[in-house]
Amino acid sequence: MDKKKKDIRALTKDQLREFFVEQGDKAFRGNQVYEWLWQKSAHSFEDMTNISLQTRQMLEDNFVINHIKVDQMQRSSDGTIKNAVRLHDDLIVESVLIPTATRTTACVSSQVGCSLDCKFCATARLKRMRNLNPDEIYDQVVAIDNESRLYHGRPLSNIVFMGMGEPLMNYNNVLKAIDKITSPEGLGMSPKRIVVSTSGVPKMIKKMADDGVKFKLAVSLHSAIDEVRTSIMPFNATFPLKDLREALEYWYTKTKNRITYEYVVWRGINDRNKDVDALVEFCKFAPSKVNLIEYNPIDDGAFQQADSKALDMYVNILEANNITVTVRRSRGKDIDAACGQLANKNKA
Numbered sequence: 001m002d003k004k005k006k007d008i009r010a011l012t013k014d015q016l017r018e019f020f021v022e023q024g025d026k027a028f029r030g031n032q033v034y035e036w037l038w039q040k041s042a043h044s045f046e047d048m049t050n051i052s053l054q055t056r057q058m059l060e061d062n063f064v065i066n067h068i069k070v071d072q073m074q075r076s077s078d079g080t081i082k083n084a085v086r087l088h089d090d091l092i093v094e095s096v097l098i099p100t101a102t103r104t105t106a107c108v109s110s111q112v113g114c115s116l117d118c119k120f121c122a123t124a125r126l127k128r129m130r131n132l133n134p135d136e137i138y139d140q141v142v143a144i145d146n147e148s149r150l151y152h153g154r155p156l157s158n159i160v161f162m163g164m165g166e167p168l169m170n171y172n173n174v175l176k177a178i179d180k181i182t183s184p185e186g187l188g189m190s191p192k193r194i195v196v197s198t199s200g201v202p203k204m205i206k207k208m209a210d211d212g213v214k215f216k217l218a219v220s221l222h223s224a225i226d227e228v229r230t231s232i233m234p235f236n237a238t239f240p241l242k243d244l245r246e247a248l249e250y251w252y253t254k255t256k257n258r259i260t261y262e263y264v265v266w267r268g269i270n271d272r273n274k275d276v277d278a279l280v281e282f283c284k285f286a287p288s289k290v291n292l293i294e295y296n297p298i299d300d301g302a303f304q305q306a307d308s309k310a311l312d313m314y315v316n317i318l319e320a321n322n323i324t325v326t327v328r329r330s331r332g333k334d335i336d337a338a339c340g341q342l343a344n345k346n347k348a
Contacts, residue, residue, distance in 0.1 A: 007088075008063035009037050009135040013185075023058065033059070038186045041142045043067045064088075068139040073147070081147050087112070087136060091129060093164050095140040097147050097156075105158040106144040108137060110174050111165025116199050118220075118233045120264070120295070120303045123164045131170040137177035141187065159189070162197045162218075162262075168204035178215060191215045197262060200239055202247035209254035217251060218260040218291075219244070223270045224282035232269065232303075245282060252286035260289045263314075266303050271310035276317045289324040290314075 011019070016030030032051060036042040044065060045056045066088035074082045081097040096107040113126035140163075145156040159181065161167040167174045178194060180186040191214035198205065199220045208217070223229040230236040248259055261283070265271050279290070292314055295305040311327060318325040 005062060005064045007066045007133075007135070008033070008059070009065065010133075025055070029055065034185070037065070038138075038180060038183075041139070066133075066135065068136055068143070070143055075151075079152070081144075081151065083140070083143060083147075085109075085136075085140060085143070087132075093132065093136075093140075095144060095163055097144045097151075099148070099152050103157040104144075104148040104152055104154060105160055106141050106148075106156055107160050107163050108140045108144075109163035109165050110137060110161055110167040110170045114164060115166045115169040116233070116235050118199065118235075120222075120232060120266075126164075128165070128169075131173055132165070134173045134176035134180060137174065138180050138186070141177075141181055145187070156189075158193045158195075160195045160197060160218075162195075166199055166201070167196050168198045168201040168208075171204055171207070175211070175213070178213075182214075195260070199233060199235070200244040200247075202239055202243040205244075205247040206250050209251045212254075216257065216260065218262055219248070221261045221263050221279075221282075223275065224278035225270075225275065228270055228275070232266075241282065245285065249285050258287040258289060260291060262291050262293055264293045264295045265306040265310050265314060266295060267306045267310070269303070271306040271313075273313065273317075276314050279314075280317060280321045280323065283321075283323050289326070290318055292325060292327045294327075294329055 008016075013030060013034045016034050017027040018030070020029040020033075021027050029051070033048065036048045036051075040047075042048055042065065044067075045051075045059045045063075048056055048059075051059075068088075069086045070083045071086040071092065072084040074084075076082070079099040083095045083097075085093050085095055087093065091112045093109040093112055095109055098105045098107060109132065111131050112129040114121070114123045115128045141156065141159060148154060148156045161174065174196065178191065178196075181189050181194070182191045194215040195218050196208075196213075196215055197218040197220055205217070221229075222232060224241060226236065226241050229241065251257070252259065261279075263279070265275075283290070292311060295303060297303070297305075315325050315327065
């Protein structure tokens with residue numbers, strides 16, 4: 001990559017218009033280029049066919065388009081697709097297309113590696129190498145939308161930020177990407193079809209509420225008992241459940257939006273009655289939904305999926321307390337595309 005050239009997608013539309021005026025061209029040329037970059041996802045300046053060859057060369061001389069490349073695509077027997085995405089600096093992230101009978105969902109990454117240290121997650125073992133730029137997040141969605149149309153005959157319907165990384169530790173870039181994804185000048189998707197999943201960064205949850213975001217919030221909880229949660233998610237010592245709950249209460253007061261909790265039940269860790277009772281107590285302050293997620297091993301055997309009796313106990317007690325609960329079966333396990341497995345086999 002030529003370091004002297006700026007990534008053109010770091011410019012706003014107004015900045016692009018100003019650039020063309022400075023070059024002695026018309027401002028509307030910036031609008032044309034902006035449309036090519038976002039709505040049409042142009043990979044190169046050569047693709048911009050309604051712009052003169054001379055102008056395209058001038059853009060080539062001044063800018064680069066740091067477009068992602070799908071390095072490897074794996075297709076699961078259940079229709080799930082996993083992309084190994086190569087970035088402009090040769091780092092790799094992964095994203096997943098999850099199909100069902102009624103929808104296709106993109107699970108996208110927000111960081112190379114992860115800022116946090118959850119012991120049950122393969123991505124956390126990589127540690128954070130850098131944040132993804134807004135265009136790199138956007139490109140993952142475009143690639144999966146194309147695959148959804150090609151392999152499933154319909155456009156992408158939903159997006160979850162549940163891939164590699166902690167989205168709230170890359171807050172500004174995640175919001176800029178979502179703004180492009182939901183803009184009529186981008187992909188035009190509804191923010192109500194986007195879920196941002198966090199392991200729980202109280203200050204940033206409050207900031208989301210203050211910023212009036214329109215997307216949905218999910219919290220990767222896994223225990224409502226501090227000692228248990230800290231043992232599997234060590235950062236909980238810094239962001240304890242008391243602070244998380246206070247932030248979520250603030251979120252609900254501001255947005256009136258239901259909170260979704262992602263929750264894995266492990267044998268010998270959180271499969272007791274008192275674990276469920278603590279979860280019920282934690283959920284009481286606002287309308288909530290609990291997604292019980294099937295655990296996907298990452299090869300060291302320290303974490304084992306709880307047996308069906310424990311899951312049934314969770315379902316029965318949650319329902320008895322009028323808390324919506326679903327049991328979510330994992331997809332794409334045969335290609336290590338399931339929840340918690342991203343980067344399991346790929347150490348690039």
